Amino acid sequence: MAPLLSIFLLAAVSCSAAAASPDFLQACKASRFQDSCENRLSNSNPPLYPNASASEIILSIFTASLRDLVTARSAAQSILDVSAGNPNRTTAARNCLELLPFSTRRLTAASSGDLISPDARIWAGAALLYQYDCWSALKYVNDTAQVSDAMAFLDELANRTGDGLSMLASLHRYGPDTSLWAPPQTERDGYWDPPAEMPLIDSSGGVPAGLPTNTTVCKEGGCEFSTVQAAVDAAPANITAGRFVIRIKAGVYEEIVRVPFEKTNLVFVGDGMGRTVITGNLSADEVGVTTYITATVAVTGDGFMARDLTFRNTAGPDAHQAVAFRSDSDLSVLDTVEFAGHQDTLYAHSLRQYYKSCIIAGTVDFIFGNSAAVFDDCLILVVPHLIWDHKKGDTATVTAHGRTDPAQPTGFVFRNCKLNGSDEFWDIYKKAPALHRVYLGRPWKQYSRTVFVGCYLEEFLRPEGWSPWSGDFALATLFYGEFESAGPGANATARVPWSTQIPPEHIGVYSLENFIQGNSWIPAVDCSR
Structure with a gap:
């Protein structure tokens, strides 16, 4: 075993193992990897006592993960310190140093509140995502023993956090009696969460019109700020009551904007889609730039809202991954916003997000x-x-959801949306319809989940509806569903066998209340506006 890995594993596992007890080890029936869960739980530090409660077991696991996140951050810093001549490895380490504190914050929040609350599961799921993303960033620069050791440690950390998340899922489903617990299931297994009797409750919410402006950005002068980033930097931190509204007047703002974790409850209000435009052109084709970094606008402060503006990435159709907007803001609302780009336009990265009356344009994923x-x-x-190649044609996929663990309560839900093409797309499509292949989505990760409810689908959508990612990867574990699709692209009988027509009795699972608890945080607005 490499020396550095030995140090990491000693930090993660106590040498003074508690005696194996069937009482608390029953909790591992919730894990997808029961044997390794039992090993970690038996060697917990401090040791668990034999009759520990379900909540105490989960908190013990999360406490161990929080402790190991400190070690993981130190490992990322050590990689950064020796990678000055390697821009790709430097970028991966910096991504980890940004993502791992997010994991700490979300896991701390999950551990500090009510474990029965939906918040705990969404926060713990996000904490697991950030650990996975750090591991994934290092995977592409794994050319040293140091990086390899760090990846092995992160893998163990993610497995432990995943155990705790699976236990949370069992706690929510079965209650605190661990003898009833079982590994997490999804719709693909016939489990619909919440149960079928939960009603479909819709909302007319969004970003309210007429919010009072706190500060103004404009191009022509006469405002407090000439750039959006300067207004964000000057905004107060950690707002817990009310909102701070940044009015962004019409104009094209060529800048990269970052809303950090501590800038909560910020609101961007523009003069209209296509009139107020924030634009950048970063792409993953550039040395030392990852997809995560390419976002023109990236938000991590909770409670972010935006309306009546455009987020754009102009890297172009040949530039591969080039994000216009990335959100890690829990309880975020985007209303009447345009997201313009090509590949990877909208990076709905983590936590709970709501998009109302938006335009989202792109090509691949x-x-x-x-x-x-x-x-x-x-x-x-x-x-x-x-x-356009008139011989080979082209392929477009709308979605690529990235759920890596079935206990993560994540997924994309499209309701009453319309799938259409730009004028330029239609001009090309009509010349050779059979050569232009458009799909609703493909599985980026093992437990990808995407549903379309009451959506209108244009004729260019392929009859099979959904596309594989690579071979049979994830086809047995994903969940892709439709309910009452309409339009010439709606062809339920021709869909791939690994997609589902959602039974009416289960459609309430995808309401705002049930899926993202939106009834408690999405503001009500005037439907007549």
Whole structure:
């Protein structure tokens, strides 16, 4: 065993193992990996006493993960310190140093509150995502023993956090009696969470019109700020009551904007889609730039809202991954916002997000991430991809959801949306319809989940509806569903066998209340506006 890995594992596992007890080890029946869970739980530090409660077991696991996150951050810093001549490895280490504190904050929040609350599961699921993303970033620069050791430690950390998350799922489903616990299931296994009797409760919420402005950004002068980032930097931190509204007047703002974790409850209000435009052109084709970094606008402060503006990435159709907007903001609302790009336009990365009356344009996987996101009354717009090849044609995929663990309560829900193409797309499509292949989605990760409810689908959608990622990867574990699709692209009988027509009695699972608890945080607005 490599010396550095030995140090890491000693930090993670106590040498003074508690005696194996069937009482607390019953909790491992919730894990997908029961043997390794029992080993970790038997060697917990401090040891668990034999009759520990379900909550105490889960908190013990999360406490160990929080302790090991400190070690993981130190490992990432050590990689950064010796990687000055390697821009890709430097970027991966910096990504870890940004993501791992997010994991700490979300896992701390999950551990500090009511474990029965939906919040605990969404926060713990996000904590697991950030650990996975750090591991994944290092995977592409794994050319030293130091990186390899750090990945092994992160893998163990993620497995432990996943055990705790699976136990949370069992706690929510079965209650505190661990003898009833079982590994997490999804709709693909016939389990619909919450149960079928939960009603479908809709909302007319969004970003309220007429919010009082706190500060203004404009291009022509006469405002407090000339750039959006300067206004964000000057905004107060950690707002817990009310909102701080940044009015962004019409104009094209060529800048990269970052809303950090401590800038909570910020609101961007523009003068309209296409009139107020924040634009950048970063792409993953550049040395030392990852998809995560490419976002023109990236938000991590909770409670973020935006309306009446455009987020754009102009890297172009040949630039591969180029994000216009990335959100890690829990309880975020985007209302009447345009997201313009090509590949990977909208990175709905984590936590709970709501999109109302938006336009989302792109080519490949242009709505992706591992959030729990609901899209209401949105226009999903396919645009031309690469230079049109009349012999080979082209392929477009709308979504690529990235759930890595079935206990993560995440997925994409599209309700009353319309799938259409831009004028340029239609011009190309009509020349050779059979050569242009458009799909609702493909499984980026093992437990990808995406559903379309009451959506209108144009004729260019392939009859099979959904596309594999690579071979049979994830086809037995994903959940892709439709309910009452309409339009010429709605063809239930021709869909791939690994997709589902959602039974009416289960459609309430995808309401705002049930899926993202939106009834408690999405503001009500005037439906007539």
